[in-house]
Amino acid sequence: MFSRPSTRRLAAATALAAGAALALSGCSGGLASGGSGGGDDKGAIKLGMLAPFSGSEAAFGDYMKNGAQLAIDEINAKDGVDGRKLELVTEDDACDATTAVAAAQKLVTAGVKGSVGGYCSGATLPTLPIFKDAGIAMVIPAANSNQLVGQGAFLVNGTGTQQAEAAVKWVTKANAKTVVIVDDNQAYPKDLGDSIEKQASGFTVKREHVNPKEKDFSANVNSILSSKPDYVVWTGYYQAGGLLINQLRGAGYTGPILVGDGSVDAQLSAIAGADSMKDVYGTFTRTPDMLENGDKWIADYKKVSGGKAPGPYSIQTYEAVKVMAQAMTDAKGTDYTKVVDALKGLKDFPLLTGNLTFAADGSREGGGFVIVAPTGTDGAFVLKDDLK
Template sequence: MSSRRSASARLAATGALTLAFGLALSGCSGGLAGNGDDGGSEDGPIKIGMLAPFSGQEAAFGDYMKFGAQLAIDEVNGDGGIDGRDLELVTEDDGCDPTAAVAAANKLVTAGVKGSVGGYCSGATLPTIPVFTDAQVPMVIPAANSNQLVGQGAFMINGTGAQQAEAAVEYIQSVGAARVAVIDDNTDYSVDLADSVEEQAEGFEIAKRESVNPDEKDFSANVNSVLGADPDFIVWSGYYQAGGLLVNQLRGAGYDGPILVGDGSVDAQLAAIAGDESIKNVVGTFTKTPDMLEGGDAWIADYEEVSGGAAPGPYSIQTYEAVKTMAEAFTEAGGTEFEAVTTALDELEGFPLLTGDLTFADDGSREGGGFVIVEPTGDGGAFVLKDDLQG
């Protein structure tokens, strides 16, 4: 087994974040000094916290993640729990907003959670790391994947922005593109991914880098700027709401070449917003979804039983895997003590998950990343596997 950093080293890595966000934390009601149920009795359930967007533009992902987490918890509890203790899911809405996320994280700490398995928007997830670490709550992040999260003391189920960019660059090279325009939406996640694509570009030219305001509806100025650079390939690194409008407007302005979107736009809503004609020749980078996996149909059926019939969406399976990973760490640690659980997460090697065996690198990122190329050709514009990038 390869050597791993100690849990104390991971604590040290969060020092700068803790200092940077200290004032924000002290100003939140119901904070670390609050008198809530600590969930720490030896015979009660072990509470697992999950921050996700249940309101705002990304609200659909909250339920995708919640039901994925609940399915994993039901399975763990059905197998006897953690040394006879059930897991219990506690959710809070972060709205993909950094300030709301810090307040919500403090609520989970006050509620006595012993692990965090949430995090969708990177910009909202980053400031919660010192909240959880200061309270000695280990974090396994299922979705958020900005490079800024790497090495901060949390563990990431999703591949990093750099790993996603590597997959994007490999695909761009495979189709022989020469002039690539890269467009971001000014959010932390989107800028990080766009920067990574630029940094890794090889064999093609970055003809244009453009940023849009995701709250706008009319991107005509951005579209004209991008198309003025005469690209033969466009990368969109933002979320699907603005992405759908942008794709539609690029097509309306006469661009019919390939468009690659990042994982924040890999959702059937992209097609719904862009329209059936505009979505043609669009692909995305994403980690594997249930329909791409052996045994995926059975997992989908189990998920739909928990969700009341709703189909899984992006990050349902990653949140499921975050819970399974945390449960394994509790089991290996023999309890929920922070240093022991963090050490157990550090030392996981080849832990079998549906999306592939899991080993964490020393910085908490997932070794390998696991990104593939998907396209919105499934039912209702759902993204399905196009290229597994295995040659």
């Protein structure tokens, strides 16, 4: 999400949230406009995390929170950052732009020195100027819309362009000639669909847009089937995606379906029904079960989560904390400019999902997307093809 939905279309949400951000910054009494990130250099270093703890994407909030807490526990067990412990402060953005603006301001007021959250791109985008004006460096674990790139934040997840490249490789490998890309008109799904269409080579692309608040997609299904597709690509999120897949299968479509990272979750199978999930695949960055030492990491995660298994973006948020902590260590403190310079200077920083280097625009070099399939326990997605 991968980045994640805004509950309104991006244009309206961003305009509304931008106005709210200006109003909040204007009454912040300088707290959100200092720009240095200086101040208290004693005691715990607070890291802020915006994530969805309510709304349609609420499951991802706990995945991210637990992943971040695991990283913090490990770092604190080794004397923290320059002798200072880390502390996680979370706020619910509900994957909503306006809610995210208010939540970001709460984190600024709480005195966080770094931001390690961001799931929905449409909700993350309007928070960028709030954190930047407050002198708070941002390492984003999940949200990865191309619109976030080059805005001063650093993305642990691959970008939409990189995910689209993986999708095009996979669809091309299947020798598809006609591909219908279906999005839900929200920020990231539309962005991903646009990027896939732009990179398409060797096959014809047709577009379809659904309203994710609806339950009956029969009109969309009929339109999709009229195109006689060799492949259907869904770039939206699992709630609507599960219904769409179920209804496509019910209408007689037996061909392959590829979903974006916003639908890579066992809930997709639960909603669509196991019988509908044959020949369904997803684009995603690596998950713990795909890693060489994944079993140990999963066991450690369960100690933090009360026995619950990690989900999508647990590990990326874990890694976002590790990256931020390393940058603060290299910067010898939490000064905004020094931390940002340290992030830019990371080269082949070792992470579980692979060594990390940030490009000049803040994106992660390489991206790291693979193809997964819902063939694990209870419809969990597991590695299908690493595209190498």
